Amino acid sequence: MSSRTSTVAHQFDDAEQQRNASTLGIWVFLVTEIMMFGGLFTAYVLYRSSYPEAFAAASHHLNATLGAANTIVLLSSSLSMALAVRASQVGSRWGTVAGLVVTIVLGCIFLGVKGYEYASKFEENLVPGPFFDLPGAEPQSELFFSLYFAMTGLHAVHMVIGVGVLATLVVMALRRRFDADYHNPVEIGGLYWHFVDIVWIYLFPLLYLLGRH
Amino acid sequence: MASHVTSRLVLFVIFFVLVGLTALTVWVAYQDLGSWNAPVAVAIATLKAMLVIVIFMEMRFGQPLTWFAGASGVLFLLLLIGMTMADAMSRGWLGVPGK
Incomplete structure (x- = not known):
């Protein structure tokens, strides 16, 4: 039995049909993800339009420099992920592993910076709750920070899961589970990672940069 | 393939x-x-x-059905935000209690 026939599950006619099915499957999952983040984005749009001054004032307490740096880190991780998928398509095992490891490292750097930002917010009493304290600001600024933690927190959870997915892919690649004919898991993991990147592409300007002018 | x-x-x-x-x-x-x-x-x-x-x-190599799935997500996101905002922004139009 050749490696190609062994990697095509019996319900599929051929490898291409199997690949198309897995791509469609992850996209349907990503649509449910769009709707989950969509609820938070809807809350954000509604309350930002209701309390524009309070949101703009609260946004100034986020560190735009760190946010921009983290955006570059995440875009770099998308590049290394795309390079890993490319390597898997041409059957380069070490290229795949290298791309995935770089992506994991960049993902961890992002989470580290995020953790530092969260710690700063705790020190500055900007975490919603009984200790929230923003002198001279309207009360709705607390709502901004509730949305900030909910949106970036849900995003960070996705990053942690993504790092776990990529680590699994590294192990699979090292065990020679992929070749030029079969690398669907790498492509699907890549689509998930890029999606999480896209969520941050929207979060960065909406949370960090509003009311800067 | x-x-x-x-x-x-x-x-x-x-x-x-x-x-x-x-x-x-x-x-x-x-x-x-x-x-x-x-x-x-x-x-x-x-x-x-x-x-x-x-x-x-790699959506430029994507199947039409994959495009359709992704576009449906965008469509329903716009519906979610659009109808919520249509409600919120039109509430003051009628000067009646319980708006």
Whole structure:
């Protein structure tokens, strides 16, 4: 039995049909993800339009420099992920592993910076709750920070899961589970990672940069 | 099997375009465009998202059904935001209690 026939599950006619099915499957999952983040984005749009001054004032307490740096880190991780998928398509095992490891490292750097930002917010009493304290600001600024933690927190959870997915892919690649004919898991993991990147592409300007002018 | 492969050059060029658009987002956020700051920020983010989807996520090689699935997500997101805002913004139109 050749490696190609062994990697095509019996319900599929051929490898291409199997690949198309897995791509469609992850996209349907990503649509449910769009709707989950969509609820938070809807809350954000509604309350930002209701309390524009309070949101703009609260946004100034986020560190735009760190946010921009983290955006570059995440875009770099998308590049290394795309390079890993490319390597898997041409059957380069070490290229795949290298791309995935770089992506994991960049993902961890992002989470580290995020953790530092969260710690700063705790020190500055900007975490919603009984200790929230923003002198001279309207009360709705607390709502901004509730949305900030909910949106970036849900995003960070996705990053942690993504790092776990990529680590699994590294192990699979090292065990020679992929070749030029079969690398669907790498492509699907890549689509998930890029999606999480896209969520941050929207979060960065909406949370960090509003009311800067 | 016809697997499409994107060249490294294209991937790097798209990456640098994305970094450039990030710089543009930051720069434009400090310009006073009146009520246009938010729409411009969302427009740039959408352009970046489309580049990621079409190039990095290889949607340009995608099946029509995959396009359809992804577009349905965008459609329902716009419905969710659009109908919520239509409700919120039109509540004051009628001067009646319990609006």
